[in-house]
Amino acid sequence: MSDVSLPSQNTSSFFPPILPDELLLSAVARFSFLSRTDTYTTNETLFGRRKIRFAYDLPIGVVSLARAIGGSDPAQLVREHTLYPFFVALLESEQREELMRAMLSDRKVHNKLFGRISQVPRPEFLRHCPACDRAHEANFGVRYWQRRHQLPTSLVCVEHRIPLRASSVATSSGVQRYELVSEPQVQGPPLLPEMGEPSLERFLHLASVGHDLLNWQGEARPEFEQSLRTMVLETGYRRGPADDDIENIRLADEFRRDSPDLIRLWPWLNKAIDTAGRLGWIRMHTTRDAPPSRVTFTYAVLRSYLQLKRSSFSFPSQTRDWTGIHVDLSAVERRRRMESLTEKELEKLVSTAIDQILLEQPPVRALPTEIFRRSPAIAHAWRIDLGGRFRSLLTDRAESLDSFHLRVIRYALTEALRSDQTLSDSALLHLVGKRTIEEVRALRAEAERPALAGDQDGSRQRTDRSRCLSVRTLFPQNRDC
Ligand SMILES: [Zn+2]
Structure with a gap:
């Protein structure tokens, strides 16, 4: 955190510098963390109101934010630190400006842009690259959410x-809490299975086409040397020598044959062209008559495909094991899957997250908020709540304060021992707070009991239960263990 000065009276001198390719949302999260304020106070300071959902892709509130930062040009913030350039890349300048005006006057533009365009897959969770995170930590002293990783075309760094x-x-919407790129949040699964070249090459190429569509920062529409229609004609889909009609059906068939991985991720790409030969997403980019598609995502998919094809890329056809891979689902689909989980499967999901928390040091109390921060699946289940079932399951499984304090004291004692120090009872009291000294002594005695000293083997569940029982004997008034 060396890049940031400490809070002063003036917000503008305190807002952390926005880093290269950083999402505005990320900078706001770092501000919230550094100023040690909760979401509501952060919102009030930066946006002048307590409740606002600051979107990662096309946020509103940028004008207030620019004012709070001091002297920043809001349009420039939008162009350089949101996904705006990507989503408007294929629009005419008038439409682009209209969207910019809408954003800057705090009108939501999501529906305008995505309403009719269901072909834009939007990530359910912010994405990150562990290697970029390490590099940022080394270069800037902090990790941050990068803009280019959130593009729908970005599955690889x-x-x-x-x-x-x-x-x-x-x-997506719901209760917003500004989150840093920190350990509890970044233990999620990868977006692709292990795949060697050239499978990975396909995704690398797609991602870099996406980057090109993001990184045009000028006012003019980005110049792409050729239209997709011309590219398709020149790639060999011309119907006849003197004909500039396109063999759309053959193109669609070949795309499907060459793209099992892409279709595994985005099944609707299968509908490259519908059975009656009417406009599928491919034809919307190659048509001569109707207005061409403005969907940057499918544009990037087709452009990348044609470029690879022209470079005689050999498209892999084998299938891979997708177990444990995160695939963004539509909200409807995800809800359907969560709802079909049995009680037992839900329990297992939660137990795994709790086990993970119990291994973390220094100890963190396994509360519902911490549990769902560690798993995209649980976060989603919490959001939709499954008819009340899920939240009560999490609340039931949350760690009691006694159990947590016992772990804190055990941890402190172990750490002290390691550096040949001893800790007084009052030092321990200071650690756990809101306890009597007698309670702390009892917890200490419990923590120092040799039988429970080593619980790093696989018997944690049994140990937890016995720990819980002994805590209950110590504090009979606490029934929540
Ligand atoms: Zn990276």
Whole structure:
């Protein structure tokens, strides 16, 4: 955190510098963390109101934010730190400006842009690259959410040639809490299975086409040397020598044959062209008559495909094991899957997250909020709540304060022992707070009992239960253990 000065009276001197390719949302999260304020206070300081959902992709509130930062040009913030350039890349300048005006006057533009366009897959969770995170930590002293990793075309990091990972920070509406790129949030699964070249090459290429569509920062529409229609004609789909009609059906068939991985991820890409030969997403980019498609995502998919094809890329056809891979589902589909989980499967999901928390040091109390921060699936289940079932399951499984304090004291004693120090009872009291000294002594005695000293073997559940029982004997008034 060396890049940031400490709070002063004036917000503008305190807002952390926005880092290269950082999402505005990420900078706001760092501000919230550094100023040690909760979401509501952060919102009030930066946006002048307590409740606002600051979107990661096309946020509103940028004008107030620019004012709070001091002297920043809001349009420039939008162009350089949101996904705006990507989503408007194929629009005419008038439409682009209209969207910019809408954003800057705090009108939501999501529906305008995505309403009719269901072909834009939007990540459910913010994504990150572990190698970028390490590099940012070394260069800037902090990790941050990068803009280019959130593009729908980005499943790999182009720089490090590894799959991106899903965090547990949800992108959709709900209660917003500003989240940093920190350990609890970034233990999610990768977005692609292990795949060697050339399978990975396909995704690298797609991601870099996406980057090109993001990184035009000028006012003019980005110049792409050829229209997709021309590219398709020149790639060999011309119907006849003197004909500029396109063999759309053959193109669609070949795309499907060459793209099992892409279709595994985005099944609707299968509908490249519908059975009656009417406009599928491919034809919307190659048609001569109707207005061409403005969907940047499918544009990037087709452009990348044609470029690879022209370079005689050999498209892999084998299938891979997708177990444990995060695939963004539509909200409807995800709800359907969560609802079909049995009570037992839900329990297992939660137990796994709790086990993980119990291994973390220094100890963190396994409360519902911490549990769902560690798993995209749980975060989602919490959001939709499954008819009340899920939240009460989490609340039931949450760690009691006694159990948590016992772990804190055990941890403190172990750490002290390691550096040949001893801790007084009052030092321990200071650690756990809101306890009597007698309670602390009892917890200490419990923590120092040799039988429970080593619980690093596989018997944690049994140990937990016995720990719980002994805590209950110590504090009979606490029934929540
Ligand atoms: Zn990277």
